[in-house]
Amino acid sequence: MSQSGKPRRGGDRAEGHVFDGVDRRILDILQREVDRPVTSIAEEVGLSPTPCWRRIKRLEETGVIRARVALVDQRLANVPMTVFISVKVPSHAKTWLDDFRALIEAIPEITEAYRLTGDVDYILKVVVPDIAAYDLVYKAMIERMDFSQISSSISMEELKFTTALPVDHL
Amino acid sequence: MSQSGKPRRGGDRAEGHVFDGVDRRILDILQREVDRPVTSIAEEVGLSPTPCWRRIKRLEETGVIRARVALVDQRLANVPMTVFISVKVPSHAKTWLDDFRALIEAIPEITEAYRLTGDVDYILKVVVPDIAAYDLVYKAMIERMDFSQISSSISMEELKFTTALPVDHL
DNA sequence: CATGAAAGAATCTCTAT
């Protein structure tokens, strides 16, 4: 994968900007260690510091780089448990969805939420210290809203977690 | 949630270190903008720069802060599509799991993978440019390994995505 | 128009009080 077979045309995006292999390599580095000095990155991609710095700055200004964040260890932050909640909606009224959005935003333990195709309507990723804390989240949800169905799956093991998007498609 | 009702005892972790409310506030900031100057963070949490800097450094050394990374926009990086793959395993042999781990590691489009309780054994998060690219990932998987069952759900909408863990449990 | 060199500003890192 990550090799579609199509010839690379330079990777023009919707916004009209063109990225090349050097941009990809810069992003690949920044997605793993954003505190690397520009000179070090420049060296690795075979550029002098100034043009490299300009590329990074442009990647920020165009929004390709959305944010620079610290990733925190789940266990050391006392939220070692990850639970996935599958939700079916009881109503397709707009008010229900609005309430659901507000609920999701209000609960920091819910770190991800997606609306899906298929028989499950939404999937939520929840991080908590333990089952008891998860139960509090669960209760808070069903107290505030109606659900047609909710089912939980506990993550027994995280095999992979990366925030680095594949860059080969750029 | 995120308020368990128990009195805060300072939040001693497994490693024996004690975090307080200031550490929580620092982490909360760093999880959103890691490039904030130390002096600015110090000001916000009501500390002078030096002790604030020392706290941040300790958070790094103890591994609470795992990494500092750039978050890239999915759409602008040409991987706007998110797909969740549910997998059931055909065999509980160790070799199968080893192969599965290697497969997951080898495919950069698979950004997350978890082993779950319940009827689904694993769930994978995959980011790709489009259906065609997804199909390549899918084919690469079933060509390399056997699965008892695979089912895909396409994300129609990302309601929430944050890498910031809740800090109230620390 | 992109590159490379270099100067000034800001920040980081650590020491001393």
Next chain:
DNA sequence: ATAGAGATTCTTTCATG
């Protein structure tokens, strides 16, 4: 906690090909 020195990095400007 504060002050501050020295090193590093960032950001901009300018000359060059």
